[in-house]
Amino acid sequence: MSVVSFGSLALVSGAVAEPVEETLTIDGEEMITVAPAPTEPPGHPFDEVKSGWLYREAETRQVESDSFENPGMLNVQRGEEIWNTVEGEAGKSCASCHDDAAETMKGVGANYPKWNEKEQKPFNVELQINACRTERMEAEPYKFDVQDQKDLTAYIKHQSLGEPVKIDLAEGEMMDWWEKGKDRYYLRTGQLNLACASCHEANSGQYIRADHLSQGQTNGFPTYRLKQGNLVSIQNRFRGCIRDTRAEYPAAFSDELMALEVYTAWRGSGLSVETPAVRQ
Numbered sequence: 001m002s003v004v005s006f007g008s009l010a011l012v013s014g015a016v017a018e019p020v021e022e023t024l025t026i027d028g029e030e031m032i033t034v035a036p037a038p039t040e041p042p043g044h045p046f047d048e049v050k051s052g053w054l055y056r057e058a059e060t061r062q063v064e065s066d067s068f069e070n071p072g073m074l075n076v077q078r079g080e081e082i083w084n085t086v087e088g089e090a091g092k093s094c095a096s097c098h099d100d101a102a103e104t105m106k107g108v109g110a111n112y113p114k115w116n117e118k119e120q121k122p123f124n125v126e127l128q129i130n131a132c133r134t135e136r137m138e139a140e141p142y143k144f145d146v147q148d149q150k151d152l153t154a155y156i157k158h159q160s161l162g163e164p165v166k167i168d169l170a171e172g173e174m175m176d177w178w179e180k181g182k183d184r185y186y187l188r189t190g191q192l193n194l195a196c197a198s199c200h201e202a203n204s205g206q207y208i209r210a211d212h213l214s215q216g217q218t219n220g221f222p223t224y225r226l227k228q229g230n231l232v233s234i235q236n237r238f239r240g241c242i243r244d245t246r247a248e249y250p251a252a253f254s255d256e257l258m259a260l261e262v263y264t265a266w267r268g269s270g271l272s273v274e275t276p277a278v279r280q
């Protein structure tokens with residue numbers, strides 16, 4: 001996406017379109033792409049939360065609905081190989097402790113980010129993987145966005161395909177992080193002076209050039225982007241959106257981005273996990 005040629009959101013476009021009303025079925029399983037917005041905590045801006053799938057072109061929608069066509073499934077397969085590969089001084093693989101991910105990881109990814117008692121902060125799946133690598137396998141943590149991290153995260157999230165997103169805000173200090181994430185969501189930044197909400201709330205349904213603005217939901221991540229020919233992680237997506245407002249973007253896994261991840265996950269409560277979703 002390029003925003004170079006417009007200086008304020010008023011110039012985004014004139015075109016508005018409703019998202020399609022279609023059913024997304026993946027491998028015979030119907031996904032929840034529209035859900036009533038969560039009522040707790042109060043203040044959700046929409047009545048209904050909607051999957052980004054509904055805003056994409058027919059061709060892109062089709063690719064996601066067919067596992068054989070979805071190129072992100074190759075990454076999921078690679079993730080399975082990593083799951084079964086021994087690494088680190090302890091001589092273990094993920095499977096050594098967690099066995100068959102289809103059973104042990106079913107539904108797990110739908111509940112992230114999740115409060116981590118030891119670190120006293122929310123963990124996303126990537127941080128949990130790194131904790132298991134360092135503490136349980138005596139292996140190096142993955143650097144942000146290395147291919148193995150994306151593939152393994154996608155593999156874990158994919159075990160929750162179809163499960164509704166539901167994060168537990170009652171644990172630890174999750175509500176403080178939710179608040180922090182909310183503040184960040186409405187904070188205008190960058191030369192274009194735009195907040196997340198400027199695009200994904202006030203202007204969702206509008207077009208930025210060829211891009212139909214969705215609600216900016218996170219239920220499909222890591223997402224396969226056709227343009228990039230690769231998976232894109234949630235925090236990479238956040239950073240890209242922030243960069244497009246011509247602002248400095250925060251470090252990966254910084255408190256700022258973790259808070260945003262908590263808050264945006266909540267905003268999409270009830271939507272099915274679609275990992276790996278397909279986007280243009």
Ligand code: HEC
Binds near residue numbers: 092097136
């Ligand atoms: C030596 C055993 C061991 C190994 C090897 C291991 N884990 Fe874990 N894992 C655990 C334990 C114990 C927990 C629960 C406590 C914790 O969070 O540390 C856990 C928790 C998790 C969770 C969170 C589950 C939930 O319900 O929230 C995920 C996801 C996970 N591991 C993924 C992995 C991945 C991916 C690998 C390989 C890179 C891996 N683990 C390797 C022992 C292990």
Ligand code: HEC
Binds near residue numbers: 053264
């Ligand atoms: C200048 C407008 C703009 C701003 C500001 C913006 N985004 Fe985006 N964002 C987009 C566009 C365009 C897309 C791709 C089309 C779509 O899904 O809306 C996108 C996509 C996304 C997606 C992927 C949605 C999906 O279904 O794949 C997420 C998540 C997201 N944005 C989150 C954020 C967050 C969080 C912020 C604030 C830090 C933000 N965005 C700020 C324009 C923006």
